[in-house]
Amino acid sequence: MPTDVRNNTALERFEITVDGEVAGYIEYQDTAGERAFVHTEIDPRFEGQGYARDLVEAALHATGAEGLGALPMCRVVGHFIETRPQYLSMVPHWARDRLGLPQ
Template sequence: MPTEVRNNIALERFEITVDGEVAGYTEYQDTVGERAFVHTEIDPRFDGRGYARTLVESALNETRIDGLGALPMCRTVQHFIETTPQYLTMVPHWARDRLGLAQ
């Protein structure tokens, strides 16, 4: 099934659509230099298919392109960063310590 991730700026969230239907989202709040990811949710009908991973990876890639760091306040985003170390550099050092992430 075709998927697409887009930034819904009006709702401050990245959404993943499957066949045109919103299957999940990750909400964020932008600061001057970082994007805080505060909540991620996948509709139970789409659970277990890797959509959360696709969503978070796309959201972090766009965040990097936007020149922002990432604050993984949401457990889903934090887990993704913990298991995909190339994204750890996006998290400021001060936040890594507070969130228990590797330095």
């Protein structure tokens, strides 16, 4: 099924759509230099199909393209970064210890 991820700035969240239907989202709050990802939710009908992974990856790519760091306050985003070290550099050093991520 065709998917799309977009930044819904009005609601401060990235949304993933499947066949035009919102299947999930990541809420965020921007600061001067970072984007704090605070909550991820996937509709139960779409769970277990890899949409959360696609959503987080797209949100992190967009965040990096905007020149922002990432603060994974949400466990889904935190786990994604923890298991994919290539994204760890997006998390500021001061936040890694606080969030239980490697330095």
